[in-house]
Amino acid sequence: MEKSRPLWDNHFQFVFACISYAVGLGNVWRFPYLCQMHGGGGFLIPYLIMLVVEGMPLLFLELAVGQLMHQGSIGTWNAISPYLCGVGIASVVVSFFLSMYYNVINGWAFWYLFHSFQDPLPWASCPLNINHTNYEEECEKATPTQYFWYRKTLNISPSIEESGSIQWEQAACLILAWLVVYLCILRGTEYTGKVVYVTAILPYIVLIIYLIRVLTLHGATNGLRYMFTPKLEQLANPKTWINAATQIFFSLGLGFGSLIAFASYNDPNNNCERHAIIVSLINSATSIFASIVTFSIYGFKATFNYKSCVNKMILLLTNVFDLKEGLLTTENLENMKQYLASVYPRKYAEVLPQIRNCSLETELDTAVQGTGLAFIVYSEAIKNMEFSQLYSVLYFVMLLLLGIGSMLGNTAAILTPLTDIKFLSSHVPREIISGSVCIINCVIGLIFTTRAGNYWFNIFNDYAATLSLLLIVLVETIAVCYIYGLKRDNWLPKIIQEVA
Numbered sequence: 001m002e003k004s005r006p007l008w009d010n011h012f013q014f015v016f017a018c019i020s021y022a023v024g025l026g027n028v029w030r031f032p033y034l035c036q037m038h039g040g041g042g043f044l045i046p047y048l049i050m051l052v053v054e055g056m057p058l059l060f061l062e063l064a065v066g067q068l069m070h071q072g073s074i075g076t077w078n079a080i081s082p083y084l085c086g087v088g089i090a091s092v093v094v095s096f097f098l099s100m101y102y103n104v105i106n107g108w109a110f111w112y113l114f115h116s117f118q119d120p121l122p123w124a125s126c127p128l129n130i131n132h133t134n135y136e137e138e139c140e141k142a143t144p145t146q147y148f149w150y151r152k153t154l155n156i157s158p159s160i161e162e163s164g165s166i167q168w169e170q171a172a173c174l175i176l177a178w179l180v181v182y183l184c185i186l187r188g189t190e191y192t193g194k195v196v197y198v199t200a201i202l203p204y205i206v207l208i209i210y211l212i213r214v215l216t217l218h219g220a221t222n223g224l225r226y227m228f229t230p231k232l233e234q235l236a237n238p239k240t241w242i243n244a245a246t247q248i249f250f251s252l253g254l255g256f257g258s259l260i261a262f263a264s265y266n267d268p269n270n271n272c273e274r275h276a277i278i279v280s281l282i283n284s285a286t287s288i289f290a291s292i293v294t295f296s297i298y299g300f301k302a303t304f305n306y307k308s309c310v311n312k313m314i315l316l317l318t319n320v321f322d323l324k325e326g327l328l329t330t331e332n333l334e335n336m337k338q339y340l341a342s343v344y345p346r347k348y349a350e351v352l353p354q355i356r357n358c359s360l361e362t363e364l365d366t367a368v369q370g371t372g373l374a375f376i377v378y379s380e381a382i383k384n385m386e387f388s389q390l391y392s393v394l395y396f397v398m399l400l401l402l403g404i405g406s407m408l409g410n411t412a413a414i415l416t417p418l419t420d421i422k423f424l425s426s427h428v429p430r431e432i433i434s435g436s437v438c439i440i441n442c443v444i445g446l447i448f449t450t451r452a453g454n455y456w457f458n459i460f461n462d463y464a465a466t467l468s469l470l471l472i473v474l475v476e477t478i479a480v481c482y483i484y485g486l487k488r489d490n491w492l493p494k495i496i497q498e499v500a
Contacts, residue, residue: 005070005264005265006188006189006190006265007189007265007266007267008189008193008265008266009189009193011270011275013189013193013196013197014262014263014265014266014270014275015275015278015279016196016197016200016201017192017193017196017200017262017408017409018063018259018262018275018279019196019200019279019282019283020196020199020200020405020406020408020409021253021258021259021262021405021406021408021409022251022252022253022279022283022409023200023203023282023283023286023402023405024251024253024402024403024405024406025105025374025399025402025403025406026247026250026251027251027283027286027287027290027402028290028294028373028374028399028402029294029371029373029374030247030251031247031251031287031288031290031291032290032291032294032295032298032373033373034243034244034247035227035291035295036226036227036295036298037243038231038234038237038239038240038243038244039230039231039232039233039234039235039240040226040227040228040229040230040231041227041228041229041230042230042231042232042234042235043234043240043244044288045235046235046240046241046244046245047244047247047248047284048284049244050241050244050245050247050248051248051280051284054245054248054249055248055249055252055254055280055284056276056277056280058249058252058254058473058477059252059254059259059276059279059280060272060273060276060277061476061477061480062254062259062260062263062476063259063260063262063263063272063275063276064263064272064273065080065260065263065476065480066259066260066261066262066263066264066266067263067264067266067268067270067272068268069264070264070268071264071416071417071420072088072092072257072260072261072264072413072416072417072418072419072420073087073088073091073092073257073260073261073413073416073417074088074089074091074092074417074420075088075417075420076088076260076264077476077479080479080480080483080484081479081483081484084475084479084483087472087475087476087479088257088417090468090471090472091255091256091257091260091413091472092257092413092414092417094255094256094464094465094468094469094472095256095257095258095410095411095413095414096414096441097460097464097465098256098410098464098465099407099410099411099414099441100441100444100445100448100460101445101448101456101457101460101461101464102403102406102407102410103174103177103178103181103403103407103441103442103445104174104177104445104448104449104453104457105371105374105399105403106177106180106181106399106400106403106404106407107170107173107174107176107177107449108153108170108173108371108375109177109396109399109400109403110173110176110177110396110400111153111169111170111173112153112375112379112392112396113393113396113397113400114173116389116392116393116396117389117393118389119389120383120388121379121382121383121388121389121392122148122152123144123145123147123148123149123152123379123380123383124144124383124388125144126139126140126144126147127139127147138151139151143380144383145376145379145380145383146376148379149371149375149376149379153170153375154167154170154451154453154454155167155451156451156452156454157451157452159452159455160452160455160456161452162451162452163450163451163452164450164451164452165450165451166446166449166450167449167450167451167453168449170449170453171446171449174442174445174446174448174449175442177403177404178438178439178441178442178445179438180404181404181407181408181411181438182434182435182438184404184408185408185411185412185415185434186431186434187430187431188415188419188430189265192408192412195404195408196405196408198401199401199402199404199405199408200405202397202398202401203398203401203402203405204286206394206395206397206398206401207289207290207293207398209394210293210391210394210395211289211292211293211296213385213391214293214296214297214300215296217296217297217299217300217385218300218303218304219299219300219301219302219303219304220296220297220299220300221299222299222302222303222360222364223295223296223297223298223299223300223302223364224292224295224296224299225299226295226298226299226364227291227292227295227298247287248284249469249470249473250469251283251284251287252279252280252283253406253409254469254473255468255469255470255472255473255476256409256410256413256465256469257413257416257417258409258410258412258413259409260413260416261409261412261413261415261416261417262409262412264416294373297377297378297381298364298377299364300381300384301363301377301380301381301384302360302363302364303360303363304381304384305363306358306359306360306363307330309356309358310330310333310358312356313333313337313355313356313358314328314329314330314333316351316354316355317336317337317340317351317355320347320351321340321344321347333358337355371454374399378395379392382395411434411437411438414437415430415433415434415437418433418437419433
């Protein structure tokens with residue numbers, strides 16, 4: 001270990017850095033989706049099994065090799081064997097791809113945060129058309145939140161072939177997001193170690209505030225009941241186990257080299273085994289906690305939509321059939337529809353295209369993940385809350401903190417191997433290296449701010465870091481077990497040997 005290599009000020013900084021990196025948007029928008037899709041509370045069984053069998057051991061492996069070698073991913077695997085240098089390079093390349101598109105989410109969060117101060121919220125209702133005679137037809141066919149996302153935010157083109165020009169408002173938000181990341185990584189662990197306290201702690205404060213608020217919303221219990229009602233037949237579905245293993249894998253951020261980079265700034269006697277267990281448990285507990293908040297919002301949104309649907313049907317049938325006000329209720333609506341269809345078949349057939357079958361269960365079954373959950377479902381729920389501007393600001397600040405925390409790990413996976421190169425570190429200041437990485441990523445990332453940018457975002461999100469990471473971690477495991485050797489005396493720090 002070189003004496004000049006900086007170290008974390010204390011163990012808490014390292015733990016908070018790992019938590020800030022691991023606990024990200026996937027905990028908020030992917031885990032609830034998988035939980036909804038695979039049997040509610042029943043999904044926790046394979047999830048927790050995979051946490052113990054897969055997550056903790058692999059996390060411990062990456063923290064241990066980083067702490068032992070005191071280098072980034074490239075130097076670490078090159079030190080084990082020169083033939084493994086490609087593993088570190090692969091990790092850096094994957095982290096570079098991830099950084100290119102991941103920070104776009106922070107740009108979108110900035111965009112929504114700036115619009116959250118408007119009263120009313122701009123996605124609360126449809127805008128007027130050019131003639132100011134009616135609402136925008138496209139918005140009326142969808143919903144105000146969908147219109148704001150697809151038309152005002154993305155201004156999305158019909159297909160990926162029609163790339164269109166750069167949306168400069170989105171580009172400005174992306175540049176701002178990269179500027180914030182650069183300021184956080186400007187001086188290495190000296191700055192990052194302070195920032196992670198904020199990015200790791202504040203999201204939990206916001207989640208607690210949201211939990212207290214959403215539990216008081218009408219219909220929140222419907223969502224929680226839906227979440228905690230296990231469908232145990234899903235345990236026989238192989239996809240349930242595959243998705244549980246995948247969620248653990250990606251949620252902890254394995255294979256990117258970020259954890260190796262963070263651990264390389266540890267004291268050699270740090271108990272990384274204990275820290276691996278702590279980070280794994282906190283990460284999984286956060287996913288469950290965030291799901292409680294998300295399913296409460298699911299329940300509120302589903303109940304709100306169900307009640308709106310029922311009220312529209314009651315108003316429609318009351319007017320068309322000239323019924324006495326109050327005759328139709330939520331409880332007798334379905335029976336009355338059958339009665340009216342049998343007594344007035346022609347008249348009922350005329351309005352049939354306008355009649356919908358309102359179902360709370362159907363509303364709850366509507367599964368949404370990714371940006372759809374983060375920027376449409378949550379926004380739709382927020383607009384129907386009291387003090388909607390306040391909760392909108394809190395929510396998008398939380399998204400920003402989660403996103404920036406993950407970006408600190410992504411950029412560390414790139415910068416640490418670069419600064420470990422003696423030629424660069426001795427001739428180029430760290431600020432220049434960090435700035436160059438941010439500028440290159442930002443310039444390339446402008447492709448995601450074009451009208452076809454969301455199509456490119458989905459392509460990168462689906463294919464940039466999937467199979468590659470699985471292969472990287474597989475080679476890492478083989479390298480540690482069979483090339484380096486588990487029985488070597490210096491494999492684990494002395495304190496870990498004593499604990500074992």
